[in-house]
Amino acid sequence: MPVSFLSNKQCENYGHYTGAPSPHDLARYFHLDDPDHALIAQKRGKHNRLGFAVQLGTVRYLGTFLEDPLAVPVPVLQSLARQLRIEVGSRVLAYRAGEQRWQHRTEIRRSYGYVEITERQVGFRLTRWLYALCWTGTDRPSVLFERAVTWLVTHKVLLPGCSTLERYIARLRSRVEERLWRSLGRGISGEQQKKLENLLLVPTGSRTSPLDRLRAGPVMVNSRSLVLALVRLSSVRELGIRLPAAARIPATRVAALARYAGTAKVGAILRLPHPRRLATLVAFAHCLEASAQHDVLKVLETILRELFGDAIKADRKARLRSLRDLDQAAATLAGACQILLDTGLPDGELRTRLLEKIPRTTLTQALEGVQSLIRPADNVYYRELDAKYRTVRCFLPALVENIRFGANAAGEPVVAAFDWLRANMRRKRPGNDAPREVVGKSWQRHVLRGDDSVDFHAYIFCVLDELHTALRRRDVFVAPSWRYADPRTGLLDGAEWEATRPIICRTLGLSADPEPTLTALASELDRTYRAVVDRLPDNPAVRFETTGDKHDLVLSPFDKLDEPASLVALREKVAGLLPRVDLPELILEIAARTGFTDAFTHISERTARAADLPISLCAVLMAEACNTGPEPLIRGDVPALKRERLSWVDQSYVGDDTLTAANAMLVNAQSCLVLATFWGGGEVASADGIRFVVPVRTVHAGPNPKYFGVGRGVTWYKLISDQFSGLNDITVPGTLRDSLILLAVVLEQQTDLQPTQIMTDTGAYSDVVFGLFWLLGYRFSPRLADVGGTRFWRIDPQADYGLLNTVSAHHLSLQKIVPYWDDTLRLAGSLKLGRVPAAGIMRTLQVGDRPARLALAIAEFGRIDKAIHTLTYIDDEAKRRATLTQLNRGEGRHSVARAVFHGKRGELHQRYAKDRKTSWARSAWC
Template identity: 80%
Template sequence: MPVSFLSNDQRENYGRYVGPPSPHDLARYFHLDDTDHALIAPKRGAHNRLGFAVQLATVRYLGTFLEDPLAVPQPVLRTLAKQLRIEALDKANPYSAGEQRWEHATEIRASYGYVEFTEPLIAFRLTRWLYALCWTGTDRPSVLFERATTWLVTHKVLLPGCTTLERYVARLRTRVEERLWRSLGSGISLDQQTRLEGLLVSSGGSRNSPLDRLRTGPVVASSRSMSLALMRLQAVRELGIRLPAATRIPATRVAALARFADAAKSSAILRLPVLRRLATLVAFVHCLEASAQDDALEVLEVILRELFGDAVKADKKSRLRSLKDLDEAAATLASACQMLLDDTVPDAELRKQLFARISPDALALALAGVNKLVRPTDNVYYQELDAKYKTVRRFLPALAEHIHFGANAAGGPFIAAFAWLRANMMVKRPDNDAPREIITKPWQRHVLREDDAIDFHAYTFCVLSELRIALRRRDVFVAPSWRYADPRAGLLDSTEWESTRPIICRTLGLSAVPGPTLTALADELDRTYHAVAARLPDNPAVRFEKVGDKKELVLSPLDKMDEPASLIALRAKVTGMLPRVDLPELILEIAARTRFTDAFTHISERTARASDLHVSICAVLMAEACNTGPEPLTRGDVSALKRDRLSWVDQNYLRDDTITAANIMLVAAQGRSALANVWGGGEVASADGMRFVVPVRSVHSGPNPKYFGVGRGVTWYNLISNQFSGLNDITVPGTLRDSLVLLAVVLEQQTDLQPTQIMTDTGAYSDVVFGLFRLLGYRFSPRLADVGGTRFWRIDSKADYGLLNSVSGHNISLQKIEPHWDDMLRLAGSLKLGRVPAAGIMRTLQVGERPTRLAQAIAEFGRIDKTLHTLTYIDDEAKRRGTLTQLNRGEGRHSVARAVFHGKRGELRQHYREGQEDQLGALGLVLNMIVLWNTSYMEAALNQLRADGFEVRDEDVARLSPLLHEHINMLGRYSFSVPDAVAKGELRPLRNPASDE
């Protein structure tokens, strides 16, 4: 494998000072203790004493002796000279050229126990430690190089040459990779190997190999597509690939190999060495079973949604068509009834007068019409379903054969019913012993005939209806799976939970038994009620109105905050000073400043790099973010922008883990900005969704006429900090309820910022969300659009809360919480440790009807926090304004996103989930680059304005926003080059606000 994986800067900085050490490092490595002073004191001359101290501190800090011992930053010299009481630093100048420094280096090595890298025991210990790191997944060569360097410095081992350590890391990675390949291929028979190799070879004149066909998932939802998806799953299983259990291969390594096989061309895999090729195919097939099963279930969900949705629409249309006839027949019968109720008409004359006004035939016709039209509302509904039975029958046998469902207690009736269907699907006259627990009341009239026999068609649709609901709730699940697995499978087991409970409770600030925490919350709720009630008479935003026989609390909307003239002037000045820039140059400038492109590594886990790779990465990111594709960026005369280079980078470098790693670097850079810290400290974040139409065929999109018209689309759900940086995002089909993905987008974010207060719009909250967020140590703070419809809960039913008594009539039962407290803590701990998927857990807890006892307990717990939030929300105008301000930041970020994502009419044209996630992930990266670039130049502009004597008020600076894009050209010119000074990290000159230049 290639061994030159370090950049030129990394090689130059190896074993060297890179800028002055931090105050923390100065205190840690450059403090001289009594032993140090005892060794230094006998040295003759101040220059020798200072030179010895510098060499000693340097080897502690860097792990090596410098060629020029005094080539150190001035703060180092000042720190050491001060401790040695040496004032004139120039006296140390002769030391670098003298021979004494060599003797001092030898003395330091002997006195402090420094050894060479070539010591056998050292090499053995380092190899064992680094091998374990590499095997468990920490295998990026540059990371391993840094870890090895840190280990050597810590263990007093003098750093070897840069290329020596580089070759050592490369050899170690080769050993680990070869072990991985051997382990994956160890249990594969010759017949299986032949079949795996056959996946790469096209036959019959086809351009696509069997591997290409297996990698291609469904893009439409139909019975044929469902059948093909199940055949694909069967084909994967028939390969019979199972990982050898004894080797304990890390899942991350298997997934990485599978990603490479999923993206690379068959010809590229064929060119791999035999051992690695076999291991790659084994990993791919192992992971593909879960993906193929998920794809089949996603198609099934769409089919069932459309099947039952079309039946509902047909029923409504039929009802609307019949209304006119029903009205006419009802009017006739109403006229007849009116005569029957007329006391002035004698009974003997009643029939004669009635038939004189309405003929018997007309009356009979009206009666027949009403009997026909007044029917249970699900007649047409079921008839529409029954007409589609042949469609369902095409894939149902294969579904029953190849998908093996598991279930929790709530899904048990479905499992029994589905097993009966599987057993009787091919029987002409099945027995009447079908499990009936699944037959709900609405289905009874269709499923159960007059003789109490089972209607097979109706029973089939009844089971499919329950399957649709159970899948959505995750009461039913499959394995292996990425998206439909049992969300409870990773919960901490009893033994592990016993040992982990104290740590989790201490981390989350909760008591191991329910009493102390619930008592503290009850006291907090009571105090808050009394405090808010006492201030109500002086709160002009709150009033009570009588609606019917009830009083409702009304919260007046916030008045628009006036913008002072100083803010308007400052905003105009700062905006006018921002340099005009093309988006490609902006991206390259941020790359030079943050080196985020280093986070993009090759998918094959090799160290493949290329000249000007950062330019290619930036171009691909822009092509994805702007939704233009690579064509406008392609340059035949620039190697980094050639079509094949951009395609190679797109396929091998742009993926979820590299995008996440790059985003971590961008968020950290924004967090270091003084101006960003004026806007916020990162403790607050908000979440909101942005909708994209998906005009291409895809099962990973969903309908919603409000957002997508007659088409389908996806929601890009974002988490944005109060520093304006995007922390995390999740792409979901259609418009999935925000509360289902909110917890996932918060828990799964990996940046250095750890927000504790989460703000959302009204649609994202529920009692369960409040409960889980409070358990996990977050304060959930949604905007409350209609406080009058919000329930205020109380624990003490007899407490007097003044004016709030009229709206706080709902009681919280702590008895619903206490028996489930340990399970609540266990769930919170499992979520905090990442053992269970947050989105899957939310599906199981937020089921609306028939919630589990645990869900009820969490919801009851959440009502305490929801009431606390509601009370403080109506009481504190600053809190309401803060929430609105943060949510507006999210809206502003979406506006910039629309401007960036301008190509192809702003429509997302990706068939598969991975493509959608990668493209929107690239969009999120570019948005964070724009925010960081604007923040840097706004900070420079503010400094310039202060230097020029312009009045800059702190309260005005806090209301500025980096969500600007008018000065950024995103159209027409795509030049990936920047001035040399900017490439070195310097800023561009600011514009003159009085000029258009």
Template identity: 70%
Template sequence: MPVSYVTEEQRESYGRYNGPPSSDDLARYFHLDDADRVYIARRRGHANRLGIALQLTTLRYLGAFLDDPLDLPSLVLSTVAKQLGITDTDPSLHGYRTGELRWDHQSDIRRHCGFVEITEPSVGFRLGRWLYALCWTGTERPSVLFERATAWLLTHKVLLPGRSTLERFVARVKSRVEEHLWRRLGTSLSDEQRERLERLLTVPAGSRNSHLDQLRSGPVRVSGPSLIQALTRLQVVRELGIELPTVAHLPASRVTALARFAGAAKASAVSRLPDIRRLATLVAFVHCLEATAHDDAVEVLEMLLRDVFATARKEDRKTRLRTLKDLDRAATLLADACQVVLDTTLPDKTLRKTLFAKVPRDILARALQEVSNLVRPPDDVFYSELSERYRRIRRFLPFVLENLRFGASPAGEAVVAAYEWLRTHPGRFKVDDDVPREVIRKRWQRYAVREDGSIDHRAYTFCVLDELYTSLRRRDVFVAPSWKYADPRAGLLNGNEWETARPIICRTLGLSPTPSPTLLAITKELDDTYRAVASRLPDNPAVRFEGTNELVVSSLDKLEEPASLLALRTAVNARLPRVDIEEILLEIAARTGFTDAFTHLTERSARAADLPISICAVLLAEASNTGFEPLIRSDMAALKRSRLSWVDQNYFRNDTITPANAILVAAQNRLVLAQQWGGGEVASADGMRFVVPVRTVHAAANPKYFGRERGVTWYNLISDQFSGLNDITVPGTLRDSLILLGVVLEQPTELQPTQIMTDTGAYSDVVFGLFRLLGYRFCPRLADVGGTRFWRIDAQADYGDLNAVARQRVNMPLIEQQWDDILRLVGSLKLGCVSANGIMRTLQIGDRPTRLAQALAEFGRIEKTLHTLTYIDDEAKRRGTLTQLNRGEGRHSVARAIFHGKRGELRQRYQEGQEDQLGALGLVLNMVVLWNTIYMEAALDQLRQEGFPVRDEDVARLSPLTHDHINMLGRYSFAVPEAVARGELRPLRNPDDGEDD
């Protein structure tokens, strides 16, 4: 590993002042207490007393002495001198700076304060052991380890060594950890296993790809053969027989990092690694690949089953339409017969004779039989159409039964039992076979169970597959190992761990360990809100009742833009410099240093020259969807095709894109203009759709958004400062409520929004409940308030006109019964022990909810009612929600302009590639927003200096989501003016000089 890995900022701040200390640091490190004053007073002369005081406080603050004891900020000098009553301009201080006495003072101060050298054996051992534990359990970059080692030395009063000494120390510890991990991974391998792993790097005769490349390639089609191929791949991985030694003692994060390298690097690069590292990398890759192969196979199975059942349902509708005439004719005959039967004037003795005279017996019998054949029950499973697809099922089902094993929660145990029965009984059932029947729900009874009580093999198979598909979607059934289809409940806090965490969770979230205090408080809040809204209802012109007490809320009128706002917007936009988009990336990189977050996959290769240029070029290639071609320049090493391909392969992944985005969000948050738009407490979530025209299993159909193609949804969380905080890519148009909580909880920026606004698609009682319990306020836009249910707790309370709509009552006893499980769930979510997306799948299940899901929904109904009441009562809240959602729409418009290549279609086959490309788009979007905000702030300052009337209320309505001044097309130069490279701003445009300036 290279030793020179620290950043420029770390070099400048290590053991020296990097600007004046903050007020808190001055109070903590530079205050002289009575003991300090007694110690300092022993020295004679103002220069000696002030000099030793400065060295004493500097050691406390920096952990090191300065070569020049007076090379410090003037604020520090004046603060210390003032406490001693000494003038900081005393000329005798210059003698102390060059005198030999300062060295004696350093030794004396070190003894007085108890500081030791790192060369002492006990210090080096303790620091090495501490760093070793950090490296073993985590994957922090060396620069982060250097920072943490520096903090450890300060805490333990160890004099900071030279920077290069500490760098080498950290590098040696990290190398020892890696070598130890490599040895552990390769310890239990037999000679045969070593040979199998080495063969992965060879290229078979007649092929262009190595075995490693073939294993890394997942399925791209949803079909029976594709599923069989995915299961064969899973079988090949299992046959390698690679198991981690003492898995519990190997850090999963480090094993995953090794596997990620093998999954992204070329086979030739892996083969060139040293033997011990190469074997360890392949072991980690195969171990993690089993989970990936599991996910790919189950995902294709899930989509294939969905396709089978959806196609059968569609054919059933077509068949029904073709037989409607026959059904109508037969039903008409039966209606005629019923009229005769219902005629009370006919005597019973002549009823049959009269009936058959009107409708002959044989015709009536045929009509009855025809109706019986054509009528479908409400929950019909269209079995006749399914049965015709049994041959398709039989082609892949044996491979599924042979290679996939499922675990289950209590709700999925019947499904797994039936699946295991199919696996162990591949032939047809006998009458006396003890077939698991708990899986046969009511709608399948008529098909799966014959009249004599025996089981119809074909119908039973479809029944099991139908329930398996449903249970997989709910995660009642899961596989292991897996990333996507693992048991979402596995990480829930339990036992002593939960008992220890409960008080902390309750204090953090403001909840009571017992249900009564929290429920009494929210009951009072609901009652007070009802009464307050009801009292203002007569004076609220936007709310009225129509028909049978249907609540109607009038649409918001367009908010007029005053002339001052229009003039200000025009003046600001006219001054924004014209710029090429690649220059924005380079300028923001120079201002924020976000490219430092992009580290090599292994952290063992030196950073190349002009790497920020290459990173910005790859970002632009991904975000613009044009590929590398418009950016390649043979005369610049940083823009050669080989360099861009190397950077794309080794530097771009989720764990580098995420910290880079956090840097951009923090930079936006520091701008005064962004603070005028919002303080970061509000965020909105919305999805942007992309057509995916290539063959892939990571896209789904929705004719409304994708036409005849398939596509994905890029779901974004956007702050009130216009910056994107987090995003997730999902196939098709998955219901927003399933992914919203994960997007909010897992966003890693310094902004922590507590009010989350969405469109109506994220509406859910469970989401309302979880957001309230986790300390957020869920504020969706309500498109149809009239269809919203209002819930109450006190059945006897009088809420005036609202009594007409407040008819449903919350089941409070159920919430009380499930309170501890509710706390355990939200605590596990808050601590990140479980995946929010997985948990949401188990809670949003509709027809068969668990008691916990029911209790969360009941709690959510209270919060939903509170939101609805304040929503209809407060026009400012309705308008604020709409404004924030419009910001998201505007941001998506800029994204469309940036993502212009290949007709704006996303052409990545694999989910990781989709996430990385859209993550790059999110970064470039944030850079455009940040650049616009910086120059808008400069333009406003100039306008104020010119005497232009700039009103704060108009500034708050400006938007950085403009791009007319940005050139996004053509070939890109990747060069910025020298002044901009030094950190200066570009000159603003003069609107009087013409359009082309």
């Protein structure tokens, strides 16, 4: 490992002032209290008293003494002189040449308890603290260096030499790495080691190694692709890699090694030392099982969706073709019914008259035709599904053999039926003891025969239908997995929840007992109703229309605000002052100003750098943000822009973690600009999606005819602050509802800005979203496109809300919330602490039909906040305009992203993994 990891500038700034301390730091480190004044008063001469004070403040602030004790910023000298009532003159400045400064250092060390790092107890404590940081995290050495300096200053330990501390941290990280490699390699048998090593060997006659084949996931959605994905999963399991539980290896460290094995070339892995190579392969095999299992279920979910969707389409086509026959048969039966209903005919002659007019053969044919063409209301389209049995038969044996589902109470019948299929799939005559709890009413006519036996084909499709629904709701799950895992895993529970409950309630501002919170919220809703009603006569934007017996509330759209001539002139003047700059020059300037390229560290060798690395990084970001590839940026005469250099940088430095860290640096830098503070304070953010067509074969894109036509695509869902900075983004298939990912994109953002008001368009909200956002301390403020169709909920059915009585007929029941209040708090606390994935929880809560009781309670809670928001939205024009302004900021930023992402007609051509940051998302930085 390289020992020197600090830049020349960092070494120069170490133990020195880099500028004037902030007012906060002046008050914290350079304020002299009474004991300080008493000690300073013992010094003879003003220059000694001021010099002593300066050295005392310096060692408090920097953790070391300066060679020139008075080489401090002017504000520091003025602050201390003012406290000591001393004028700074030439005599005072003579302190730097006196001998007293050396005695003062010794006295300060003795009086204030400053010690050297060489003391055994100090070194032991620092080593233990830093060792824990290295073991549990993946911070780069420069970050550890800064944390070590902070620890030394806090614990009154004089800073050692820069190179001394640098070598100390390098040796410590090396020890941690070696321990990690030994821990991962411990317990791996010789046979397992041989299997792992064989992954790197290219067989004779082949161009790829087994490792390359394992890293390649499915790219198509069909039964053959699913079988290959199951074979891949089986191959990973055959390695038999299990991490030793006693080692307690942090998941972040294992994931970092696995990422390296997943992207590095086989030759690079072969060149690693044996302990590290073995540890890297172990981590890769351990993490790959979850990824491979995710790929299997992703393909399965898509196949099932297409299977049942195609059955519906086939049924519709068949019905369209048979409409003429159905009409003829219906007309015949209608004629027969007219004869039967003729009251002028005696009952004894009905049959004779009927058969005289309509022959028995014709009537029988009409009846048979209608019976064959009519469909039940709960049709499951089994006839069309059964025609696809060969497709299902291709992958089902391998599926039941390799996948083991877990389930909650709602999914247990599905798992039981799936297990029965595993035991009977390969039998010629399956038993008749199939679990029947999974067979719903709509499937019973197909699954259960007249003799109470089970139709095996129909039972398979019934189980797959229920499995598809259960996967979508997360009633069934697998482990290990990073998307299809049990969403309840990690919820605060038992003694841990009892101990954490007070902290969660205090943090979120909620009460452990539901009554105070619900009473306060109900009172707020009532006050809001009455305040809005009182101002309705003076609100020209709101009117009521009556259609029949229905009363609708109508909210008038905004009138266009004409821009004053001064604003138009100012815009033109500013546009004329702005220089025309190429994107490469712009991103290089931003890199120089913010240093965001420092966040890009090597995927394995965290300290590995290269000459002109920022230039290479900016080129890679430009190539992928513009979607042009590296070709336009490759320069054979510039080492930093050669093809091999850009390829190495892209593979080794650009990843999810480094992109997130770099984005955080950019957001923080922009928030410090004076101009950005005029736009907003960072308390407001909006979320919206931008759609991209994906013309290549990939399982991570979805259909959406509205945006992608007959093709497939993805949605880039972005969280944007009121300072025009991108806080977070998630990439999802084009079919996923925005409300399922909105909470995740807000909770998982890692910048210093912490917005509390979240704005979206109409399609991103639901009652559950309102409830969860309020519980987590956010004010959810979606734009309401159709206020007339929005329900105005009320708690008190007897309350008189004047003109709003006609539109507020829907009543809330607080008794739906009270029994599940503790579970609601537990879920909110788990989300706040990051213990459970927000996207998985939203899938569980927003299932559409048959939601859980907890989901109903949260939705009922959300309706209260939704009613308050709706009322204030129609009452406050400024709120409506602010919401529209913020959403327009997001749309404007998306327009910039579209313009930058111009290559390949703005289409995505990468087969990326879902929920990973994609290359075109980097256009946000350009």
